[in-house]
Amino acid sequence: MIRHxxxxxxxxxxxxxxxxxxxxxxxxxxxxxxERPQKEGVGDLTTTLPLxxxxxxxxxxxxxxxxxxxxxxxxxFLGLVDVAPPGFINVTLSDEWIARQVETIIAAxxxxxxxxxxxxxxxxxxxxxxxxxxxxxVGSGRNAVLGDSVANILQRAGYQVQRxxxxxxxxxxxxxxxxxxxxxxxQALGKSDEQVPENGYHGDYxxxxxxxxxxxxGDRYLTMPRTDALREVGEWGRRKVLDSxxxxxxLIGVRFDNWFSERTLYESGLFDRLLAILKxxxxxxxxxxxIWFASKNLGEDKDNVIVRSGGRGPTYFASDIAxxxxxxxxxxxxxVIDVWGADHQGHVSRVKTAIAAFGVDPNRLTVLLYQLVTVxxxxxxxxxxxxxxxxxxxxxxxxxxxxxxxxYFLLARSADAQMDFDLELAKEQSAENPVxxxxxxxxxxxxxxxxxGTLADGTGDVxxxxxEPELTLIRKxxxxxxxxxxAATNLEPHHVPHYALELAGVFHTFYKQCRVLSSEPGDEAIxxxxxxxxxxxxxxxxxxxxxMGMSVxxxx
Numbered sequence: 336m337i338r339h340x341x342x343x344x345x346x347x348x349x350x351x352x353x354x355x356x357x358x359x360x361x362x363x364x365x366x367x368x369x370e371r372p373q374k375e376g377v378g379d380l381t382t383t384l385p386l387x388x389x390x391x392x393x394x395x396x397x398x399x400x401x402x403x404x405x406x407x408x409x410x411x412f413l414g415l416v417d418v419a420p421p422g423f424i425n426v427t428l429s430d431e432w433i434a435r436q437v438e439t440i441i442a443a444x445x446x447x448x449x450x451x452x453x454x455x456x457x458x459x460x461x462x463x464x465x466x467x468x469x470x471x472x473v474g475s476g477r478n479a480v481l482g483d484s485v486a487n488i489l490q491r492a493g494y495q496v497q498r499x500x501x502x503x504x505x506x507x508x509x510x511x512x513x514x515x516x517x518x519x520x521x522q523a524l525g526k527s528d529e530q531v532p533e534n535g536y537h538g539d540y541x542x543x544x545x546x547x548x549x550x551x552x553g554d555r556y557l558t559m560p561r562t563d564a565l566r567e568v569g570e571w572g573r574r575k576v577l578d579s580x581x582x583x584x585x586l587i588g589v590r591f592d593n594w595f596s597e598r599t600l601y602e603s604g605l606f607d608r609l610l611a612i613l614k615x616x617x618x619x620x621x622x623x624x625x626i627w628f629a630s631k632n633l634g635e636d637k638d639n640v641i642v643r644s645g646g647r648g649p650t651y652f653a654s655d656i657a658x659x660x661x662x663x664x665x666x667x668x669x670x671v672i673d674v675w676g677a678d679h680q681g682h683v684s685r686v687k688t689a690i691a692a693f694g695v696d697p698n699r700l701t702v703l704l705y706q707l708v709t710v711x712x713x714x715x716x717x718x719x720x721x722x723x724x725x726x727x728x729x730x731x732x733x734x735x736x737x738x739x740x741x742x743y744f745l746l747a748r749s750a751d752a753q754m755d756f757d758l759e760l761a762k763e764q765s766a767e768n769p770v771x772x773x774x775x776x777x778x779x780x781x782x783x784x785x786x787x788g789t790l791a792d793g794t795g796d797v798x799x800x801x802x803e804p805e806l807t808l809i810r811k812x813x814x815x816x817x818x819x820x821x822a823a824t825n826l827e828p829h830h831v832p833h834y835a836l837e838l839a840g841v842f843h844t845f846y847k848q849c850r851v852l853s854s855e856p857g858d859e860a861i862x863x864x865x866x867x868x869x870x871x872x873x874x875x876x877x878x879x880x881x882x883m884g885m886s887v888x889x890x891x
Contacts, residue, residue: 336450336816337412341380341426342367344408351406358402361391371817378417378425379810385422396422433809434800440812440871448815448878452823453494459662460486462674463584464501467576468512469726470540471583473708473745473756474676476729480745480884481705482674483589484828487882492823497668498591500580501658504573505597506651511535513569517556519545520568524554538726544572583730587738588884600657606649609660609693610641618692628656633688655682656689663695670699672826677704677751703826705750712758736761739885743770746883747832764891769836774888776839777880780873781889783851787866790852795863804845805868811841812875819882828883835879842872 346367352358364387372381385399392399400418407416414429440447462482465475486496503509515535522529523546531537548556548571556564577594584590600606613619613628620627624644631638641653662671675682683704687697709716710727733741740761747769748754766772784791800806818834821827850858851865877887 336820337428337813338369338380338817340410340412341382342369344410344413345369345382345384345403345424347408348403348406351408352402355406357405358394358399359392361388364388371814372425377419377423378415378427380426380428382424383422385424389422400424428810430801430806431798433806433813434797436809436813437797437800437868437871440874441867444874445878447874448819448882449491450493450816450820450823452492452820453489456494456669457497457667458489458494458670458672459497459499459666459668460489460672460674461499461501461662463580463589464503465580466503466508466512467573467580468508468536469538469576470728470730471580473710473727473729473732476587476732476741477705477708477745477754478674478676479584479587479589479729480742481703481750481828482672483884484742484746484831484882485672485674485703485826487884488819488822488828488831491819491882494670494823497593499593499595500591502573502577502594502596505601505654509569509573510565512572513565515541516544516548516572517565517568520548521545521557523549524557526557544575547575548572583728583733586730586733587741595658597654597658600654600661601649605661605665606653606657609657613656613692616692628652628685628689628692630685630688633691635685635688639685652682652685652689655686659686659690659695659700660693663690663699664693670701672701672703674703674705677706680704701826703750706753708745709753709755710758711755732756732758739774740768740770742884743773743832746828749827749829769832769839770885771891772843773835773839773876774880774885775891776842777873777876778888778891779846780842780869780876783869784866784873787852787862790859790862791866791870792863793867793870795865795867796860797864797867799861799864800868802849804848805865808841808845808868808872811838812872815875815879831879831882835876835883838875838879842876 346363349358349363353360364384367382367384369380369382372378385396385403388399389396397418397420400422403424404416404418407413412428412432413426414432415427417425417427419425443449460482462485463471463475463479465471465478471479483498486498490496511532511534515531515537518529518531518535519541523542531541548568556568559567610619610626618629618632619641620629620638622638625640626642627638628641629638630636639652640650641656642649659671662668679702683702686702687700690700691697710732729741736758744756744761745754760768761770762768764771800809814834818830822830849865851862851869853862880887
């Protein structure tokens with residue numbers, strides 16, 4: 336990336352200035368930070384290093400800046416280099432170099448925008464992981480889009496990524512689901528005395544599941560011992576729900592490398608082995624008939640139960656400890672990213688504490704928390720509750736507005752921001768709808784290239800690209816690697832849709848101001864050059880859309 340190249344030139348300039356006596360000897364900062372300027376009209380790149388080094392150098396920032404510029408090595412990408420008070424160095428990239436980057440983008444193709452941040456390290460992204468007790472909601476859809484987009488970004492950033500869905504198929508909610516489904520199944524067979532438990536699942540989808548089960552097996556489960564019947568009914572129901580999850584997630588292009596069952600943590604004996612390790616190392620205490628994880632020994636405010644009293648078995652926290660032991664110790668991931676709803680915020684620190692107890696650096700685990708989604712239809716907020724059955728499902732929203740709109744709108748806000756999903760805006764086919772606006776840019780590019788005929792033969796001379804709209808478009812295209820690096824470093828995928836919208840705006844402006852296909856005599860050369868630029872822009876749009884998991888339309 337050009338920022339890193341400029342940072343290296345500044346480092347060389349500092350060393351040369353010190354060697355020449357223009358700067359005193361002092362330790363150079365490890366981070367030669369170069370950024371995009373916040374203020375327009377001051378150049379393409381800027382650094383405030385002279386301000387940061389003033390104390391160490393015991394010199395005014397402006398003199399430090401002058402010394403850096405004096406010794407800055409020559410480079411083909413440097414245009415104007417300017418020193419500005421109180422100690423900025425502003426750099427404008429060479430127009431000739433910018434134009435040549437069209438060739439670079441075309442040569443890179445699908446890999447343009449990739450960065451080698453991860454160096455091949457293994458990272459697991461675990462997301463969605465909804466209890467298999469009912470349809471996926473729009474909130475689960477936000478989880479899915481965030482996790483999937485983070486995985487896409489990390490792959491572009493040079494990580495080996497595994498995508499995982501954790502199946503919560505053990506615990507209280509699964510029992511409630513089994514009892515609720517059995518009641519609906521019995522009711523479908525005329526057993527009106529069977530009732531859904533108060534804490535069970537009352538949605539209409541459970542009635543439909545009960546009817547399907549009755550059609551498949553008849554009264555088979557009514558004649559079995561209740562415990563066996565509940566187990567088998569629950570298994571059937573969970574398979575049905577998980578199948579529906581796969582289908583619904585496929586609608587928005589979300590696929591997993593692995594579906595991990597919570598029950599295997601216990602059936603494999605992993606939890607028992609881990610519990611023995613924790614006991615041996617002094618991280619458990621027995622109190623009130625329960626087994627507690629000694630969190631206070633590791634800095635937490637309180638201890639936490641991992642095995643309940645009275646033979647009621649392990650807690651949800653126990654499953655989390657065993658699951659993360661499996662991720663880090665047994666499967667050896669370098670980093671793990673969990674995508675959780677913001678209501679689980681209080682759970683984060685104790686999980687990090689737990690992994691520290693079995694010798695894993697807690698910084699290797701990142702929990703990406705996201706706020707809930709408010710769905711609006713006709714200006715009215717739609718309330719959602721899976722148990723009561725008042726739910727706007729992910730499938731319903733996809734059917735209404737399309738997969739691309741769902742992915743874009745669920746991604747466009749920062750994960751920690753509450754969001755409103757405007758169904759009416761998502762369906763608009765106008766510039767007011769950012770999805771349409773962005774995808775129309777790629778469709779327009781495809782149309783231009785189709786209509787160009789033999790002019791689009793790839794022989795254009797990019798040195799002819801000198802106008803402000805042309806160079807502005809190339810500048811914006813060159814930002815994609817920086818956007819990927821920032822999104823991957825901070826796990827903030829919303830930067831990608833923001834960039835896509837900005838890129839579309841710049842492209843549409845270029846299209847209005849620069850005639851690409853011209854039949855005027857003498858215009859063939861500039862048309863060929865602009866066709867090359869348009870082709871490169873198509874590559875950047877395609878890579879950006881695919882990173883967001885969206886389709887890349889050639890016509891609309």
